[in-house]
Amino acid sequence: MCDIIWCKKEVDGKVCNTVNYLDPYCFWNWEGKVNCAECGAVYYIHMIQGHMYKGPEERPGEKPDTSPLYADKPLDGYTNYSPGVEGRTRPFQCLPRDIYLGVPDMVKFSVRGRPVRGWRPQPPSAGIAGSMPYSWDLKNGSPEVWEEYQKRLNSGEVKDW
Amino acid sequence: MAKDLRVTRIEDLPGPKSKEELEEMKMPYEEYCRQQFDVGNEFSKPQALDGIRWLSTTMYIFTPHSVANIAEMGAEVIKIEMPRMGDPMRHTSPFNECYLYPLHDSRPMTGAGMGFLGANDSEYYITMDYHLDEMKEAFYRMVKMSDGLTECYRPGTFDRWKQSYRYVQELNPRFIYVWGGGFGYGPKCFGGSYDILGQSHAGLGSVTGFHETFGGHCAKHSNWCIDWYSGTQITFGMLAALHWRRKTGLGTMIEFSQVQAATRCLGYAAPLYGRFGIVRQRWGNWDTQLCAHGIILCGKSDFPDAKNPQDKYDARYAMVSAFQDEDFKELCAVTGNQQLYDKYKATKDRVEGEAQVEIYAALEKWAEDKSRSEVVKILQDAGLLAEPVMNDREVYESEHFRQRGSIRWIDDPTYGDVLVQSAYSSGLMAKTPRRQTWIWRTVGADNVKIYHEMLGYPMSKVEEWYEKAWI
Amino acid sequence: MAEKRDIEINSRADTMDLMNPEIRPWPVTPPPTAEWVMENTYAKRKAEDFGKWSEDNLRFEYAFAKPEALQGKRFLCAGIWRLGNKFCTALLAEAGAEVINIEPPGGDPLRKLTPFGREEYMLEDKMTGEKCGLDFLHEMRGQKSVTLNLETEEGQAIFKALAAHCDAVIDEMPPGYMDNLGIGYRDLSELYPSLIYCNIAVRGTWGPYKDKLSKFGQWTLEPFGGCANAFVHNTGFPQDQLPRKSGGSPTRSGVWFADYVAGEQAANTILAAMYWRDELGGTGQFCEVTGAESQLDILDFDIGWYGFNGSIKARTGGWDPNLNQYAWNPCRDGYMMIGGQTDRLWYRIGMCIERDMPQFGRLIHEDPILKEMGARNALEMLTKTYTMTARWLRNINRIEAEEKLMEYEIAAGPLLFIDEVAEFPHFKYRPWVATIDTDHYGTILYSVPPNNYQMRTPHRVKSMGRPTGFDTYEILQKYAGVGQTKVNELKGKGVI
Numbered sequence A: 001m002c003d004i005i006w007c008k009k010e011v012d013g014k015v016c017n018t019v020n021y022l023d024p025y026c027f028w029n030w031e032g033k034v035n036c037a038e039c040g041a042v043y044y045i046h047m048i049q050g051h052m053y054k055g056p057e058e059r060p061g062e063k064p065d066t067s068p069l070y071a072d073k074p075l076d077g078y079t080n081y082s083p084g085v086e087g088r089t090r091p092f093q094c095l096p097r098d099i100y101l102g103v104p105d106m107v108k109f110s111v112r113g114r115p116v117r118g119w120r121p122q123p124p125s126a127g128i129a130g131s132m133p134y135s136w137d138l139k140n141g142s143p144e145v146w147e148e149y150q151k152r153l154n155s156g157e158v159k160d161w
Numbered sequence B: 001m002a003k004d005l006r007v008t009r010i011e012d013l014p015g016p017k018s019k020e021e022l023e024e025m026k027m028p029y030e031e032y033c034r035q036q037f038d039v040g041n042e043f044s045k046p047q048a049l050d051g052i053r054w055l056s057t058t059m060y061i062f063t064p065h066s067v068a069n070i071a072e073m074g075a076e077v078i079k080i081e082m083p084r085m086g087d088p089m090r091h092t093s094p095f096n097e098c099y100l101y102p103l104h105d106s107r108p109m110t111g112a113g114m115g116f117l118g119a120n121d122s123e124y125y126i127t128m129d130y131h132l133d134e135m136k137e138a139f140y141r142m143v144k145m146s147d148g149l150t151e152c153y154r155p156g157t158f159d160r161w162k163q164s165y166r167y168v169q170e171l172n173p174r175f176i177y178v179w180g181g182g183f184g185y186g187p188k189c190f191g192g193s194y195d196i197l198g199q200s201h202a203g204l205g206s207v208t209g210f211h212e213t214f215g216g217h218c219a220k221h222s223n224w225c226i227d228w229y230s231g232t233q234i235t236f237g238m239l240a241a242l243h244w245r246r247k248t249g250l251g252t253m254i255e256f257s258q259v260q261a262a263t264r265c266l267g268y269a270a271p272l273y274g275r276f277g278i279v280r281q282r283w284g285n286w287d288t289q290l291c292a293h294g295i296i297l298c299g300k301s302d303f304p305d306a307k308n309p310q311d312k313y314d315a316r317y318a319m320v321s322a323f324q325d326e327d328f329k330e331l332c333a334v335t336g337n338q339q340l341y342d343k344y345k346a347t348k349d350r351v352e353g354e355a356q357v358e359i360y361a362a363l364e365k366w367a368e369d370k371s372r373s374e375v376v377k378i379l380q381d382a383g384l385l386a387e388p389v390m391n392d393r394e395v396y397e398s399e400h401f402r403q404r405g406s407i408r409w410i411d412d413p414t415y416g417d418v419l420v421q422s423a424y425s426s427g428l429m430a431k432t433p434r435r436q437t438w439i440w441r442t443v444g445a446d447n448v449k450i451y452h453e454m455l456g457y458p459m460s461k462v463e464e465w466y467e468k469a470w471i
Numbered sequence C: 001m002a003e004k005r006d007i008e009i010n011s012r013a014d015t016m017d018l019m020n021p022e023i024r025p026w027p028v029t030p031p032p033t034a035e036w037v038m039e040n041t042y043a044k045r046k047a048e049d050f051g052k053w054s055e056d057n058l059r060f061e062y063a064f065a066k067p068e069a070l071q072g073k074r075f076l077c078a079g080i081w082r083l084g085n086k087f088c089t090a091l092l093a094e095a096g097a098e099v100i101n102i103e104p105p106g107g108d109p110l111r112k113l114t115p116f117g118r119e120e121y122m123l124e125d126k127m128t129g130e131k132c133g134l135d136f137l138h139e140m141r142g143q144k145s146v147t148l149n150l151e152t153e154e155g156q157a158i159f160k161a162l163a164a165h166c167d168a169v170i171d172e173m174p175p176g177y178m179d180n181l182g183i184g185y186r187d188l189s190e191l192y193p194s195l196i197y198c199n200i201a202v203r204g205t206w207g208p209y210k211d212k213l214s215k216f217g218q219w220t221l222e223p224f225g226g227c228a229n230a231f232v233h234n235t236g237f238p239q240d241q242l243p244r245k246s247g248g249s250p251t252r253s254g255v256w257f258a259d260y261v262a263g264e265q266a267a268n269t270i271l272a273a274m275y276w277r278d279e280l281g282g283t284g285q286f287c288e289v290t291g292a293e294s295q296l297d298i299l300d301f302d303i304g305w306y307g308f309n310g311s312i313k314a315r316t317g318g319w320d321p322n323l324n325q326y327a328w329n330p331c332r333d334g335y336m337m338i339g340g341q342t343d344r345l346w347y348r349i350g351m352c353i354e355r356d357m358p359q360f361g362r363l364i365h366e367d368p369i370l371k372e373m374g375a376r377n378a379l380e381m382l383t384k385t386y387t388m389t390a391r392w393l394r395n396i397n398r399i400e401a402e403e404k405l406m407e408y409e410i411a412a413g414p415l416l417f418i419d420e421v422a423e424f425p426h427f428k429y430r431p432w433v434a435t436i437d438t439d440h441y442g443t444i445l446y447s448v449p450p451n452n453y454q455m456r457t458p459h460r461v462k463s464m465g466r467p468t469g470f471d472t473y474e475i476l477q478k479y480a481g482v483g484q485t486k487v488n489e490l491k492g493k494g495v496i
Helices: A143-154 B019-026 B029-037 B062-072 B133-144 B165-171 B195-201 B225-248 B258-264 B269-276 B309-314 B325-334 B338-343 B347-351 B353-367 B372-381 B392-397 B399-404 B447-454 B459-467 C012-019 C034-045 C048-058 C060-065 C084-094 C134-139 C153-163 C185-191 C224-228 C257-279 C291-297 C302-309 C343-356 C358-365 C379-393 C398-407 C418-423 C425-429 C472-480 C484-492
Strands: A004-007 A018-021 A030-035 A042-048 A051-058 A070-073 A079-081 A107-109 A115-118 B053-057 B076-081 B124-127 B148-151 B176-181 B253-257 B293-297 B317-321 B385-388 B408-412 B416-420 C074-079 C098-103 C144-147 C168-172 C196-201 C286-290 C326-331 C334-339 C411-414 C433-438 C442-447
Touching: A004 C379, A018 C379, A070 C379, A107 A143, A115 A143, A115 B416, A115 C302, B029 C286, B053 B062, B062 B076, B062 B148, B062 B176, B062 B225, B124 B447, B133 B165, B148 B225, B165 B176, B176 B225, B195 B225, B195 B258, B195 C326, B195 C334, B195 C411, B225 B253, B225 B258, B225 C257, B253 B258, B253 C048, B269 C012, B269 C134, B269 C418, B269 C433, B269 C442, B293 B353, B309 B392, B317 B372, B317 C224, B325 B338, B325 B372, B338 B353, B347 B353, B372 B385, B385 C224, B392 B399, B392 C302, B399 C291, B416 C302, B447 B459, C034 C048, C074 C084, C074 C153, C084 C098, C084 C134, C084 C168, C084 C196, C084 C257, C098 C153, C134 C442, C144 C472, C153 C185, C153 C472, C168 C185, C168 C257, C185 C196, C196 C257, C224 C257, C224 C291, C257 C286, C257 C291, C286 C291, C326 C379, C334 C398, C343 C358, C343 C379, C343 C398, C358 C379, C398 C411, C418 C425, C472 C484
Parallel strands: B053 B076, B053 B148, B076 B124, B148 B176, B176 B253, C074 C098, C074 C168, C098 C144, C168 C196, C196 C286
Antiparallel strands: A004 A018, A018 A070, A030 A042, A042 A051, A070 A079, A107 A115, B293 B317, B317 B385, B408 B416, C326 C334, C334 C411, C433 C442
């Protein structure tokens, strides 16, 4: 055991088998208690230079100092806990937005409200040998976006900055 | 024509020659700059490198940027990518969240990641599988019609494909050939490289970040700064070579190691080690040679109720600079730390490590119950230098950058409304300003324009090559 | 090799000379020989021909036998305190131009800067005993030092005379300073229409957020530029990985990085303007490059990203949110950088680690989410990948990791400190840093310009910084026709 904790605790007759990832910069030199994201078992660890100097020792009934950032269950189709699942994984505050997707964000309008081609799928191209024109026919290519844009224009949502 | 001495011409008299000139001479410097740089009217002026044509067989950021620099100054750049695949940088996107989707041929779900932005703007895009013998002729035709090429393949690859400088100088002695990559000739010649390798391998990472004494680790510059910065230095090599070619008519080959460029910006690190054996270390948010001149943590965020976590949690840092004696004295007075001034009156004393630890701790203690803007305002009101550490939103909203034109929205022909911070910000030129025409084009977007219109291949051939994925 | 000898160390002063290049020459161990490289590097890739051609045509050692690209070009620089103007003119000088650097009679205050205020780390001019800081000496390479008080009429007249001989003037004085003195672009362009004039600044010499002076006249220096363009905000470890103040804060670059970027873009701006003037029939022009903006130019896609969906880039420590793997993580004796994003490279890294640690294959390669290139960049996937990678790294040191990864042709490298950089086999072979035996300061180890490796016009370092005003007599005699008697007289009046 080291900078993952593969939890083998038996809960209701089933082995927990959750892998808790202890990310290297946070835990490289660290002493304290950390919980398993799945079953909540609390482990005391003391890590020095990335090595488990002591632990993980189970500390039933004690409160964890922190949680892993990510955990998954490889024997269970890799179901997982993303960062910030309350009581299971550690929140991660240092993010670019208040929402976190981790998958492509479908965007049709820029922050100032004008059309930007940030969504899929797009209509197929008709160019020869991959050629692409120097204009974007929004009105005919994506009429629904065009219509929404007209509405935005009329309601004054489209800004210069 | 000889001057007629009987005529008094206004041109010969000292002082302003016209009403406009009189105005100009009286104009405050600020106004004068605005008028000279004339932000927003870039397209009414010529471009410095008009007529230069450059081939860009590049990937990622480092070598592409070296060529984008000249594209922004008016050179015609042809970016060549592998058929269908394109530059791997097209697949990079922060946390997988941010892609632009062009009209597509075969892969409707594949976008181009934001990571591709800024390094290849204002260029033409074609595709070519240049290790095929069948494509050699087209490649050589382009060499004959161009001023230079920048490539980034592993050393010897272009040589194996018979398109290294050894071969192309025979076709075009004026050709300027740049190889940019990790290491260059020598024992680690074939080692691959990225920005981050430059940062780590060449020493920049060893001097950035908080020291382990304070619990810190070596920090990576979050931006791919060594890629960009090294690319710009290649541009310098290219431009210098162009000047020499004006004289001699001869091209050259430049072999540029990106990793090495990171060692170049370490300032006193090399001479200090060479003479005294002292190894420069990282020193967090302070300065090794000046004090006070550092970034401090303030107690409160400027935007505690903002939704965005960067505003909410991190608008808390201020850069404070008062290293000259009088400034430092004032700083100590304003922050109620008179004892520090008494203790560290001389520059030499307060720059010492222990003194810095004490001084910044006292400043952060003082700032503990204040927000970033309060800290900045108190110090500025005292006539000192202090500024907030700004985030991307604040930079976007900065009136300064808007007035100077460094950040602007462009109407990209392929993707629509895109905010760009590149090109215009790399330097103002009054008569031949840089500009950005489009952010990038799709893979092979200009195949017909180049293969058919410039190189003269019939359309049937262009289409055939495309079918076979040779282009 | 130097002889062994017994020494006694009672104080730091006793150690000062032990590293002197005369006693401990660089490199400490010799670099690999050309034959070794032929056999162990080029031959292994069956690239002997190419390797030989490269070494024959590009070698550092041959630079002085080749012409200089900017020979005959001349530049005049008035700038103190910052490295932007110094780096710009260093590049120009390395490429062969003559650079005249104007300093106030007391010298550029940058000369006085030394790490932690330690005078013992300054170098002393053998002739005058004048001490000079290493940043200044290192970045003032190749340039000539002339002292001139630009605030006097005589000084301004001489400055104008010097400008007559120059292709461009580089100005890194506070906003409007030169203009107020009547020697800014407005005045010089009247005299010399073909003159190019380039300001360098931190945030600018004009605009609402232009550079400031404190009420006592203190200058705005780096990292103010990086603070104004979000570069600092974006660098450092997240507070979720390290506590604030222990590295978990936005972090400045260890060097005055924006100054370097401004310097090189200024040099490019000037060369492009000269090309337009000389080749395309243009004239001189006014230019301005700033640290805050030229660094903004290279801020990846960050501002564009805000425009896309309101994201504000957050710092990500040793990891990169755009590529996986692409990070440095701690290992047994420091930090190890590993990079490889495309499937081809990603699986090669995995194979290399899996060989020592089969569990890596089990947890990483078999995870369906990690099979897709884009999806690998999600925060949780970075966390998983790098936790497992660091688990491998903690058992091995940097060189072992590098050797293992090199077998799989992975772009990987140890995070090196300057002493290690100076002794890394490849780096001392090319070399990355080299020594120069100077007339005033003895032997100096310096960073070699990366444009030094060229077939026809390699850039090169011919001298390091000079003592204050060392070239005054020569330059004033040659370009301003001011003889020694007059120079001495002006010195007495505080003009020179």
